[in-house]
Amino acid sequence: MPRPKRKRFIGSPPKVDGFKPLGFPISDLEPVILLYEEYEAMRLTDYEGLNQVDAADKMNVSRPTFTRIYEKARKSVAKAFVEGKVIMIEGGDFHSDHYWYKCINCQKLNTSCDKIRQCTYCQSDKLRELN
Numbered sequence: 001m002p003r004p005k006r007k008r009f010i011g012s013p014p015k016v017d018g019f020k021p022l023g024f025p026i027s028d029l030e031p032v033i034l035l036y037e038e039y040e041a042m043r044l045t046d047y048e049g050l051n052q053v054d055a056a057d058k059m060n061v062s063r064p065t066f067t068r069i070y071e072k073a074r075k076s077v078a079k080a081f082v083e084g085k086v087i088m089i090e091g092g093d094f095h096s097d098h099y100w101y102k103c104i105n106c107q108k109l110n111t112s113c114d115k116i117r118q119c120t121y122c123q124s125d126k127l128r129e130l131n
């Protein structure tokens with residue numbers, strides 16, 4: 001019997017929606033999608049300096065699963081760097097202990113323990129749920 005899939009844990013969302021190469025209008029560029037859990041895998045290892053065992057533990061996944069997520073993340077980022085593609089950070093299959101929202105009005109990121117209806121920075125009600 002297959003083991004039930006564990007929900008990948010991510011503590012907080014990335015500060016930006018993605019990255020764009022200089023010198024080209026975004027409409028001329030193809031995107032590469034980096035899932036939220038792929039971003040988190042790179043953040044924990046390449047930015048925080050954790051080894052893969054500790055990073056897997058933080059994300060509540062097995063070490064082999066972590067390695068698969070991490071390798072796909074590196075491949076996507078390398079493809080974007082080499083081929084001059086936009087990186088969009090979105091989607092995935094994970095959970096967090098906070099609700100994440102992006103304000104359509106001021107573009108700021110809102111995180112909250114409870115569901116919110118208004119941006120905490122500009123009070124706009126135009127919020128997009130990220131998770």
Ligand SMILES: [Zn+2]
Nearest residue numbers: 103106119122
């Ligand atoms: Zn706002």
